[in-house]
Amino acid sequence: MPAFAANLSTLFTDRPFLDRFAAAADAGFRAVEFLFPYDHPPEAIAERLARHGLVQVLFNLPPGDWAAGERGLAAVPGRFDDVAAGLERALPYVAATGVGRVHLMAGIGERSDPAAVSAYRRSVEHVATRLGERGVDLLLEPINRRNMPGYFLDDYGHAVALIRDLGLPNLKLQFDVYHRQILHGDVAMALRALLPITGHVQVAGVPARNEPDDGELDHRFLFAELDRLGYAGHVGCEYNPRGHTVDGLGWFAPYRR
Numbered sequence: 001m002p003a004f005a006a007n008l009s010t011l012f013t014d015r016p017f018l019d020r021f022a023a024a025a026d027a028g029f030r031a032v033e034f035l036f037p038y039d040h041p042p043e044a045i046a047e048r049l050a051r052h053g054l055v056q057v058l059f060n061l062p063p064g065d066w067a068a069g070e071r072g073l074a075a076v077p078g079r080f081d082d083v084a085a086g087l088e089r090a091l092p093y094v095a096a097t098g099v100g101r102v103h104l105m106a107g108i109g110e111r112s113d114p115a116a117v118s119a120y121r122r123s124v125e126h127v128a129t130r131l132g133e134r135g136v137d138l139l140l141e142p143i144n145r146r147n148m149p150g151y152f153l154d155d156y157g158h159a160v161a162l163i164r165d166l167g168l169p170n171l172k173l174q175f176d177v178y179h180r181q182i183l184h185g186d187v188a189m190a191l192r193a194l195l196p197i198t199g200h201v202q203v204a205g206v207p208a209r210n211e212p213d214d215g216e217l218d219h220r221f222l223f224a225e226l227d228r229l230g231y232a233g234h235v236g237c238e239y240n241p242r243g244h245t246v247d248g249l250g251w252f253a254p255y256r257r
């Protein structure tokens, strides 16, 4: 049975961020992930993890100025220094939480633009190398453009080619089942092919991005498939609940440990 992580940026959002750790633990989760921790000191997050016996499995490196529309800077030409500074800003959170993997967002840009392609490669290589010195994985996540208009990395082929080409042992794919289905479909076959380079899996129903029991995919089949494939990581529950988070956790009951 796969282990599940509550995404605290999308679940339990009826309470302040730091109170979501308790809610996740009370609901039976043993692990959490979230998008960004940077509004809170690293020690405050570490304290909540310890208090509730939770493992931190993932968060994102700083994305630039989100309010201004930035969605990461890795593929934005001329912003390498900001990417490097973002990594330094994140390192105290990596140390405090003990997280084993972080996601680097690519940003807005075109894969047909050679300057963006080479900026992305340079950023990814730098950040992965620095994280590798600390035993931390760097993840790249293809994201569909309906949810994130203009996002550079909206293609599995591009992500996989870069991961294979750089050949860094700690550089891996963030396989978000929701985005995969919207971008390319063929989810189970892609899991089979890409599991060796997959560092994290996330899930949501398609197309509404609600609970995984909702929509066109059979979540029970996919979770069993992850077992058959020997996936040893976590599945991040990155969905927007239909109502109150706890009321929608019926799908989770058979997987609670």
Ligand SMILES: O=C(O)C(=O)[C@@H](O)CO
Pocket: 035, 060, 103, 105, 141, 143, 176, 179, 202, 238
């Ligand atoms: O949008 C998603 O899907 C994510 O996983 C976010 O972490 C994007 O950063």
Ligand SMILES: [Mg+2]
Pocket: 141, 176, 202, 238
């Ligand atoms: Mg995701």
